[in-house]
Structure formats: structure tokens, C-alpha cells
Amino acid sequence: MKRFFLYLGVAFMIFYCLFPLYFLLLGSFEPTNVSYSSPPILYPVAFTLSNYIGVFKDIPLSTYIMNSTIVSLSATAIVVFIGAMSAFAIAKIKFRGSGILLNLLLIFGFFPGAIMIFPLYKMFADLHILNNYLSLILPYISMNIPLTVWVLTTYFEQIPIELYEAARVDGMSRFQAFYKIIFPLGIPAVSTVAILDFIACWNEFILALTFMTKKSMRTITVGISMISGRFSYQYPWGEIIAGALLVTVPLVVIIFIAQEKIISGLTAGAIKG
Amino acid sequence: MKRFGKSVIAVNKANFFVDDDEFVSLLGPSGCGKTTTLRLIAGLERADEGEILIRNKVVNALSPSERDVAMVFQSYALYPHMNVFRNIAIPLEIRKMPKSEIKERVESIAEMLGISELLNRKPRELSGGQRQRVAIGRALVRQPNLFLLDEPLANLDAILRHRMRGELKALFHHINGTTVYVTHDQEEAVAMSDRIIVMNSGVIQQIGAPEEVYKRPVNKFVALFVGTPQMNIFEVKDIKSMKSVLSSQKLSAVEKLMHEGRVEIGIRPENILFGKGPLSGEVSLIEPMGANLLVSVKLLLDSDTINVKLFVSNTMEVREGEILKLSFKESEILFFLNEKRVEIESQDQQNSDREA
Amino acid sequence: MPERSLNPKHEKGYWWAIVGFVVPVLFFFTVFQIYPLSKNVWLSLTNIAGRLTLGNFYRTLSSQSFWQSTWITVEFSLISVSIEMFIGFIFALLLNQEFRGRKAVRTIFLIPWALPTAIMATGWKFLLQHSYGPIPWILYWLHFVKEPPYFLSLPKNAFISIVMADVWKTVPFCALLLLAGLQAIPKDLYEAMDVDGASWFFKLRRLTIPLMLPAIIVTLIFRFLQAFGVFDLIWVLTNGGPGNATMALSPFIYQQTFNWLDIRNGAATAVMTALYILAIVAAMWVTRSYIGRRYA
Numbered sequence: 007m008k009r010f011f012l013y014l015g016v017a018f019m020i021f022y023c024l025f026p027l028y029f030l031l032l033g034s035f036e037p038t039n040v041s042y043s044s045p046p047i048l049y050p051v052a053f054t055l056s057n058y059i060g061v062f063k064d065i066p067l068s069t070y071i072m073n074s075t076i077v078s079l080s081a082t083a084i085v086v087f088i089g090a091m092s093a094f095a096i097a098k099i100k101f102r103g104s105g106i107l108l109n110l111l112l113i114f115g116f117f118p119g120a121i122m123i124f125p126l127y128k129m130f131a132d133l134h135i136l137n138n139y140l141s142l143i144l145p146y147i148s149m150n151i152p153l154t155v156w157v158l159t160t161y162f163e164q165i166p167i168e169l170y171e172a173a174r175v176d177g178m179s180r181f182q183a184f185y186k187i188i189f190p191l192g193i194p195a196v197s198t199v200a201i202l203d204f205i206a207c208w209n210e211f212i213l214a215l216t217f218m219t220k221k222s223m224r225t226i227t228v229g230i231s232m233i234s235g236r237f238s239y240q241y242p243w244g245e246i247i248a249g250a251l252l253v254t255v256p257l258v259v260i261i262f263i264a265q266e267k268i269i270s271g272l273t274a275g276a277i278k279g
Numbered sequence: 280m281k282r283f284g285k286s287v288i289a290v291n292k293a294n295f296f297v298d299d300d301e302f303v304s305l306l307g308p309s310g311c312g313k314t315t316t317l318r319l320i321a322g323l324e325r326a327d328e329g330e331i332l333i334r335n336k337v338v339n340a341l342s343p344s345e346r347d348v349a350m351v352f353q354s355y356a357l358y359p360h361m362n363v364f365r366n367i368a369i370p371l372e373i374r375k376m377p378k379s380e381i382k383e384r385v386e387s388i389a390e391m392l393g394i395s396e397l398l399n400r401k402p403r404e405l406s407g408g409q410r411q412r413v414a415i416g417r418a419l420v421r422q423p424n425l426f427l428l429d430e431p432l433a434n435l436d437a438i439l440r441h442r443m444r445g446e447l448k449a450l451f452h453h454i455n456g457t458t459v460y461v462t463h464d465q466e467e468a469v470a471m472s473d474r475i476i477v478m479n480s481g482v483i484q485q486i487g488a489p490e491e492v493y494k495r496p497v498n499k500f501v502a503l504f505v506g507t508p509q510m511n512i513f514e515v516k517d518i519k520s521m522k523s524v525l526s527s528q529k530l531s532a533v534e535k536l537m538h539e540g541r542v543e544i545g546i547r548p549e550n551i552l553f554g555k556g557p558l559s560g561e562v563s564l565i566e567p568m569g570a571n572l573l574v575s576v577k578l579l580l581d582s583d584t585i586n587v588k589l590f591v592s593n594t595m596e597v598r599e600g601e602i603l604k605l606s607f608k609e610s611e612i613l614f615f616l617n618e619k620r621v622e623i624e625s626q627d628q629q630n631s632d633r634e635a
Numbered sequence: 636m637p638e639r640s641l642n643p644k645h646e647k648g649y650w651w652a653i654v655g656f657v658v659p660v661l662f663f664f665t666v667f668q669i670y671p672l673s674k675n676v677w678l679s680l681t682n683i684a685g686r687l688t689l690g691n692f693y694r695t696l697s698s699q700s701f702w703q704s705t706w707i708t709v710e711f712s713l714i715s716v717s718i719e720m721f722i723g724f725i726f727a728l729l730l731n732q733e734f735r736g737r738k739a740v741r742t743i744f745l746i747p748w749a750l751p752t753a754i755m756a757t758g759w760k761f762l763l764q765h766s767y768g769p770i771p772w773i774l775y776w777l778h779f780v781k782e783p784p785y786f787l788s789l790p791k792n793a794f795i796s797i798v799m800a801d802v803w804k805t806v807p808f809c810a811l812l813l814l815a816g817l818q819a820i821p822k823d824l825y826e827a828m829d830v831d832g833a834s835w836f837f838k839l840r841r842l843t844i845p846l847m848l849p850a851i852i853v854t855l856i857f858r859f860l861q862a863f864g865v866f867d868l869i870w871v872l873t874n875g876g877p878g879n880a881t882m883a884l885s886p887f888i889y890q891q892t893f894n895w896l897d898i899r900n901g902a903a904t905a906v907m908t909a910l911y912i913l914a915i916v917a918a919m920w921v922t923r924s925y926i927g928r929r930y931a
Binding site for chain 1: 321322342343344346347348349350352353354356358360369370373374417427
């Protein structure tokens with residue numbers, strides 16, 4: 007009896023997470039006349055790929071995906087490396103003010119993008135880098151610093167200090183000790199945090215919406231949601247949904263490959279922070 | 280001098296010199312500052328005051344990598360992501376030694392330590408004893424100014440610890456390296472070192488050869504810390520109770536001392552002779568210790584009762600409750616005044632000293 | 636003491652090393668976070684001529700839309716976070732049981748979290764469409780409502796919509812965080828209570844919830860601060876409307892700045908939002924040290 011209720015609960019949880027995706031999948035594979043029928047039909051009756059073909063034709067989807075990939079990968083690579091350097095200094099060299107730095111990072115991590123977006127916009131406009139990858143890469147780096155430094159500091163602190171000390175006594179400089187010993191040993195946490203940073207960049211909306219005014223420079227997240235924002239009636243829903251699901255695919259792949267890492271990173275970042 | 284925080288002084292006035300090729304132990308209970316002293320030498324801690332010299336050069340401002348010392352950590356601190364070969368080779372790689380020479384040196388060290396077959400393994404695939412050898416190999420592979428060993432045997436089980444003690448001694452004797460060895464195990468220190476530095480609460484108590492520290496401890500702390508079982512020490516409350524223990528000259532000297540403060544008498548268990556003598560007491564506890572029995576005896580000295588421990592050969596039949604006759608080897612009795620050892624010289628001893 | 640000079644506190648090069656390791660992070664952090672925020676503080680305190688003035692704050696604090704936005708933000712954060720924590724805790728308790736496929740369920744839980752909020756909002760916009768979206772009709776067919784509701788064009792329903800979408804996306808995330816807290820409770824405590832014959836509910840009330848309280852509160856505040864900055868969801872799903880019914884602070888700042896080009900009032904709203912967040916963070920610190928003292 008207890009088992010029965012448990013599995014009932016589990017079934018409900020799965021339903022909870024997946025029911026919107028079911029309707030989206032349904033809508034994306036339906037021809038327009040079916041998806042626009044009122045009341046809606048909640049089970050598959052017709053099948054077409056025209057929405058998926060259409061979305062590639064109507065919007066430069068592959069350009070968007072490329073933009074997102076370039077921006078997210080560059081920002082992630084840089085933030086992980088410089089974040090690891092700071093985390094190393096905080097966790098292993100230990101200096102006065104490191105606690106203040108960590109807490110400052112934490113507070114800024116909670117500030118939403120909206121409260122600093124205009125000065126950034128102005129700065130990038132003055133530097134003539136609006137509609138340039140840099141206008142997203144640079145703020146994405148700083149946006150991901152708090153999480154990166156926190157998770158990596160926590161992890162580096164667990165690496166025995168003797169390893170760092172042995173490295174120093176063996177004749178390594180601090181930087182050698184960092185990239186020969188501590189960084190390689192931190193790879194599990196580094197890859198976790200890289201995944202989290204990548205997802206955050208890929209999903210970012212407000213800066214990408216504002217700084218990439220040229221259509222060809224949009225990221226995929228903005229690109230898809232802007233289709234819906236443009237016309238007030240008669241959205242091309244089938245195509246929008248198809249696009250939305252396509253954006254989701256790489257994320258779902260990442261989740262299935264790295265679920266353990268993601269969960270450990272999330273809990274390290276949140277519970278300990 | 281090294282301070283932790285504002286008030287805790289970890290090491291205070293640790294003045295000592297280590298000669299070339301000497302094996303010196305820093306001995307003391309945990310928290311006495313011996314590891315901090317070692318870390319100060321290595322450059323892993325900063326001295327708040329005072330100077331640290333290596334080969335006549337002040338090294339206070341130098342980083343650990345510039346001091347050219349080799350250190351073996353208690354936890355071994357092997358790099359988990361490198362195999363044994365690279366763990367040992369790292370100090371040479373850092374110094375940009377040619378690859379072929381590194382290979383040669385690592386292999387000869389590995390052979391010396393008997394770990395040649397393990398060179399491709401990762402640290403996690405090694406046993407405790409093997410890890411320990413790798414850690415020592417990493418230190419031995421270069422010729423540093425100084426070897427620093429921080430309780431390298433503490434994490435081994437008893438049998439292995441005993442065996443490695445001998446091997447280490449032979450090894451460091453063989454390579455003639457100057458070595459500072461930290462341990463809380465006095466047996467280890469006595470067995471391995473040329474000299475022992477006994478520390479307590481951040482202060483050096485005594486520096487001397489093992490025998491000297493054992494036989495002529497400068498104070499009660501050293502007397503009790505060095506030697507197992509511990510030295511028997513008891514307070515002289517009434518001079519009358521000492522009549523059957525001390526000769527008359529010593530007796531009068533002790534009586535004089537008692538005016539200056541608290542007087543205690545110490546004698547090691549092996550210096551209490553059993554069978555006949557002026558003293559007698561009841562056996563309260565028998566602890567078999569291999570070849571000997573360690574026997575606790577309640578000794579009646581005039582009005583005082585004191586407990587002493589002594590060795591009795593295990594061929595003897597001793598029972599709890601039995602009354603034993605005992606005597607103290609008078610020449611081996613130590614005297615402490617207010618915890619510090621004092622020499623009491625009787626007339627005939629002075630005479631015999633002069634003759635010698 | 637004269638010896639001081641001989642005895643530097645740190646080996647030479649110590650400070651340079653620290654600087655070397657921390658400078659890249661400090662650079663990005665200063666230029667792209669601290670500077671923009673300070674710039675907004677400056678903008679909010681000056682007029683177009685560059686003179687110091689409190690006029691922007693006066694206008695902002697006396698405008699009805701600012702207080703309405705504040706209220707909407709607080710209401711949205713409080714309501715959605717409470718629902719999320721409640722359902723999330725139940726889900727976490729379920730996930731903490733042994734059952735086949737538990738790992739797969741945990742993986743599925745990550746999907747709503749990983750979806751870009753803007754994309755998720757796009758999807759929900761479709762699901763909530765009045766004439767052909769499935770959700771209004773399902774509610775109608777299940778007799779929860781008398782007719783398929785208009786979700787996005789009625790003020791109250793638009794608010795419900797953003798709460799609903801946020802709850803859907805965030806419940807699994809809360810559940811995973813709370814699950815980590817549950818798994819940190821030593822098993823032998825439960826075994827001890829089992830031996831004493833405690834009921835399931837007794838264990839929940841006397842053991843699980845008290846021991847989970849720190850994790851619950853940390854997750855709660857963490858989520859609250861996140862919800863407080865909500866932008867993507869509202870911008871895509873309702874665009875702040877209908878009217879201003881769902882205009883939370885972040886979209887309000889955006890609207891002032893980029894739609895009305897009212898940069899200085901936008902900056903004043905941004906600074907107020909930052910102050911709100913600082914106040915919440917301060918409250919968090921106080922709460923945490925209090926909890927720390929009680930449960931350490």
C-alpha cells in the first residue's frame with residue numbers, strides 16, 4: 007500500500023515536469039489547422055515536419071545557435087580559468103580581505119541584470135561594441151564570477167593544504183603549484199562549474215536582448231522568444247514551439263550526460279553559499 | 280618566534296643549531312610547537328621575530344621553493360593525479376633537469392627504496408608503507424640543504440613503523456644528509472637521532488644526545504616524557520621517609536634543598552633492584568611486557584606510601600598482594616627542585632669524580 | 636622593533652602573487668558590475684545638467700507605478716516561493732525514498748531548471764492561449780472553471796500565469812536543493828526513532844523539519860532573491876501587462892530606461908531595487924547567524 011502511494015507520487019512528479027513538454031511536442035508536429043483548432047485536441051491526430059522546416063527558413067536559426075555557442079563557450083572558458091585562479095588564492099594562499107571579497111561577490115550575484123544594464127549599454131555603445139560578441143562575452147564573464155568562485159573555493163579548500171605545501175617545498179612557484187597540482191585536482195569541480203556557467207550564458211536574456219540589436223547577432227534564446235514578441239496576433243505558433251524545442255535539445259543532452267555533476271554543483275553553490 | 284593570533288605563542292625562543300650531516304629530532308607532545316618549528320624552517324610559516332639561517336644565510340624572506348629544503352609530510356602529500364615516477368621526479372622537473380638524468384636518478388632512488396615495480400602506479404593504488412617510501416623518495420631524489428621529516432612514521436601500523444624506523448635510520452646515515460625529524464614518539468627519537476631537542480608548550484626544554492636526555496633530563500617534564508614506562512617520581516614530604524633510600528650525606532643535602540622549595544625524587548624502573556634491600560612493599564599490579572614483568576609496588580616509607588614501578592624478569596614468580604624487598608640504585612637517583620633537576624653531590628662521589 | 640625589517644610577515648612577492656591571482660576577477664567584477672551599479676547611483680542622484688539632486692528619487696518614490704511595481708514584485712516573490720518550497724519539500728521527501736528509476740527522475744527534474752526562462756515563457760504563452768491553448772480547456776473540462784479562462788488578458792489571471800509558470804520551472808530545483816539537505820541527515824537518527832517506535836509523522840515533525848530548517852531557510856532566501864529580480868518570464872509572457880498588472884521592478888526599470896528613455900528615473904528605480912536586495916541579504920545574515928547559533 008505504501009509502495010502504491012509512493013509510485014503514484016513519483017508518477018505525478020514525472021507528469022509535473024513533462025506535461026508542458028508533451029503539449030509543446032504535440033503542437034510542434036501538428037499542421038497549422040490542427041494546432042489552431044479550438045478547443046484543442048490533446049492527442050496526436052496528424053503529423054508534419056513543416057514547422058521544423060519552416061523555422062529554419064523564417065529565422066536564421068543556425069546563425070542564432072552559432073552566436074549563442076560562440077558567446078557561451080568563450081565566456082565560460084575565461085570565467086572558469088580566472089575564477090579558478092581567484093578561488094585558488096582564496097582557498098590556498100589565504101590573504102586578508104578574501105572573506106570580504108567572497109561576500110561581495112555573493113551579494114552582487116543576487117543583483118538582477120536590470121539594475122546595471124543601462125550603464126553597460128552606454129559603455130558598450132561608447133566603445134562601439136554593441137552588436138559585437140564582446141558586448142555579451144564580457145558581462146557574461148562577470149555575471150558568472152560569483153558562482154564560479156564560490157563553488158571552486160569550496161572545492162579547493164577540500165584539497166589537502168599539504169599538497170600545495172609539498173609543491174612549494176619541491177620548488178614550485180605559486181603559479182606552478184596552481185596549474186600543476188591544484189587545478190588538475192580540481193577538474194571535477196571545474197567541469198561542474200563550467201557546465202553551470204555555460205547553461206547560464208546560453209539562457210541569458212536581458213543583456214542579449216538589449217545589446218544585440220541587429221537581427222543577425224541575436225542569441226538563440228532571444229531569437230526564439232522575439233518571434234512571439236513581434237506580432238500581436240496570429241503567432242506562427244508551430245514554428246515558435248519547434249524552435250523552442252530545438253534550443254532545448256542541447257541543454258537536455260548536457261543534463262543527461264552530466265546530471266550528477268550538475269546536481270552536486272547546484273547544491274554546493276546554494277547550500278554552502 | 281611565531282605567534283598564532285594575538286596571544287598564542289606557538290614557538291617561543293627556539294634557539295638551536297643543526298650541524299652538517301646531523302640527524303636531529305624535535306620531540307614533544309602534540310601541540311608543543313615542534314611541527315610549527317619545522318614549518319618555519321621550511322618557509323611554510325612566517326617567523327614573527329628572530330632569524331632562520333640555512334647554510335649561514337638568513338632565509339626569513341625566502342619562499343619555500345627558494346630555500347632548497349626537502350620535506351616529508353605526515354600525510355605524505357603525494358600528488359594523487361601523478362604516478363609514482365612523476366611524484367618522485369617533480370622536484371627535478373621543476374629544476375629543469377634533463378629527462379635522461381631524471382630517469383636515471385628516479386630509478387636509482389626507487390631501487391634503493393625497493394619500489395621499482397611501483398613506478399607506474401598512482402598513489403591511491405599503494406599501501407601505507409609504499410606511499411611512505413614514495414614520499415621519502417621524493418625528498419631524497421635531490422640533494423637539498425636540509426631534509427625535514429614531519430612524523431613520517433605516524434600513519435603506519437606498529438610493525439611497519441618499527442621496521443621503517445630502522446630502514447630510515449640506515450638510509451639517512453647512508454646519504455649523510457642534514458636532517459630535522461619531528462616526532463612525538465620518544466622511542467623513535469631515541470632510536471634514530473644524533474641529538475634530540477625536547478620541546479614543550481613552544482619552549483625548548485633540552486638539547487642533547489639521546490643518552491644524555493634519557494639519563495640526565497634537565498627537568499621533570501623531560502624526565503617523564505622520555506622513556507617508557509615513565510620514570511618513577513615522588514615528592515619528598517618528610518625527610519625521615521628517605522632514610523632507607525639515601526645515604527646520610529645525600530640526606531642532609533636533600534634536607535637543605537627542602538628549604539628552597541618542592542623536592543622530588545626520580546628513579547627509572549630499571550634502576551630499582553628487586554630481591555633484597557632495605558625497602559619492602561606490596562605488589563598491586565602486574566603488567567607482562569614480553570621478557571619482563573612491569574610490577575607496581577606500594578612502598579611504605581616511614582609514614583608515606585608511594586607507588587613505584589619496576590621490572591622483574593618473567594622467569595620470576597610474582598603475585599599480586601605479595602610483599603617484595605627492594606632497593607634503589609643510589610647513583611641513578613635524580614633530584615628535582617621545583618620541577619628542575621639539581622645535582623646533589625655526596626662527599627665520596629666528589630672524591631670518586633676527582634679520582635676519575 | 637628593529638628586527639621587523641629583517642622579518643617580513645610574508646615571503647617576498649607575497650602580495651604580488653595575490654594580486655596576480657585575483658586581478659583578472661577583480662577587473663571584470665569592477666568594470667562590469669561595480670562600475671555600472673555606481674554609475675546608476677550617480678545617474679539617479681544627478682539631473683541632466685549633471686547637478687546633484689534628489690529629484691529623481693522624489694519623483695520615483697512619489698510615483699504610483701514604482702510602489703505598484705514594488706508590491707507586485709514582493710507579492711510575486713512571496714507567493715511563488717512559498718508554493719515552490721511547499722511542493723518542493725513534498726517532492727524532496729518523495730525523492731528521498733528508495734524506488735526504482737530514482738536517478739532517472741532526478742534527471743527529469745533538471746529539465747525545467749535548465750530550460751531558458753525566456754523559452755519556457757514562450758512555451759507557456761502557447762499553453763495558456765485562450766482559444767487553442769490546452770491549459771484553459773483542461774481546466775474547463777475538469778470543471779474547475781465555468782468557461783475556459785482568459786489567462787493573459789485579465790490582470791489577476793496574468794499574475795496567476797506568471798506565478799504558475801515560475802512555480803513549474805522552479806519546484807524541481809527547490810526539490811533537488813532540499814533533497815541534498817535531507818540526505819545530509821544521518822540515517823542513524825531515524826533508526827533511533829524507529830527503535831523508539833515513532834510514527835512517520837512524528838519523525839517528520841520532530842526530526843526532519845527541525846534538522847532541515849537551516850537548509851529550508853537558506854533555499855527560501857536564495858529563491859526569494861532570485862524571484863525578486865524576475866525579468867525574462869514577465870517580459871516574454873505578459874510584457875508587464877495587461878496594463879501594468881505584472882510590471883515587476885526589473886521590467887519596470889527596463890521600460891523606464893529603454894522604452895520611455897527616462898534614464899534617471901530608471902536609475903533611481905534600479906538603486907531602490909538594489910537597496911531592497913541589500914536589505915533582504917542583511918536579513919538573511921541575521922537569520923543565518925541566529926539559526927547557526929540555535930542549531931550549530
